[in-house]
Amino acid sequence: MARLKPGPREAPPRERILRAARELFYRDGIGAVSVEAIATAAGTNKMTLYRHFSSKDELVAAYLSELAGEGESLWDAASAAHPGEPEAQLRYLLKHVSQFAGAGRGCALANAAIELTEPRHPARRVVEVHKRRQRERLVALVRAAGFLKPEQVADELFLLVEGARVSLQSFGRAGPGSRLYALVQALLDSAPRRKIQKPV
Numbered sequence: 001m002a003r004l005k006p007g008p009r010e011a012p013p014r015e016r017i018l019r020a021a022r023e024l025f026y027r028d029g030i031g032a033v034s035v036e037a038i039a040t041a042a043g044t045n046k047m048t049l050y051r052h053f054s055s056k057d058e059l060v061a062a063y064l065s066e067l068a069g070e071g072e073s074l075w076d077a078a079s080a081a082h083p084g085e086p087e088a089q090l091r092y093l094l095k096h097v098s099q100f101a102g103a104g105r106g107c108a109l110a111n112a113a114i115e116l117t118e119p120r121h122p123a124r125r126v127v128e129v130h131k132r133r134q135r136e137r138l139v140a141l142v143r144a145a146g147f148l149k150p151e152q153v154a155d156e157l158f159l160l161v162e163g164a165r166v167s168l169q170s171f172g173r174a175g176p177g178s179r180l181y182a183l184v185q186a187l188l189d190s191a192p193r194r195k196i197q198k199p200v
Contacts, residue, residue, distance in 0.1 A: 013044050013048050013051075013052060014052045016042040016043060016044065017038060017044065017048075017049055017052060017053070018062060018063060018066060020038050020039075020042035021033075021059055022066070022067075023041070024037060024038060024041060025060070026108050026111075027105070029111070029115060030116070030123075035049060035050075035059075057122055057123060058122065060112070060116075060122075060123040061123040061125075061126050063123075064108070064109060064112055064123050064127060064130075065126050067108055067109055068109065068126060068127075068129075068130035071109075071134065074096060074097075075093065075137060077092075078090075078093045078096075086141055086144035086145040086146075087146070089141060091188070094157065094181065094184045095181055098161075098164070098181035105168070106165040106166060106168040106169055109127050109130060110127075110162065110165055113127045113128075134158075135154065135158055138154040138157060138158060139151055139154040142157070146194050147188075147191050147194070148191070148192040148194055149191070149192065153187070153188075156187055157184055157187065160180060160183055160184055160187070161180065164176065164177035164180040165177065
């Protein structure tokens, strides 16, 4: 297993371990990657790894928590790009998510959920909390944008996004997932909205 290329300055061990785990888990799958392989790729050893993470499960949870945090930051970016404009924020989010859906091996969190079948696994809990939080925020944003059935519209959007990410595994980038943004745009354009009360 080759060691990861160092940056301008050698990163601290915990950072190197997380970076190696992120690369290997995403590329090869969580179950296929050993603690020893991660330690080697990070330029350290198992003793140092276990000093920072008590188990592989804890490392997996930390890796997924890092990804979930990055997903949350996209909402902040949408809000900053279009303050006070919920529909513009919604379309911003969906455009960016549609680009991610066609990259690499799809959604790392969704891939992890498939692998981690034990309900009590600490990393599975990270995935479930993140996905639930994403759906709740989506419903709230769709409601703020003035759609008549926010829960239904949000669920349709959520399923389109998740489906596009999964289809990448079977069809690649040229498959149905490549049409994600066009599909979500069509859904938003046709979804019923609340009537705006005109001033008397």
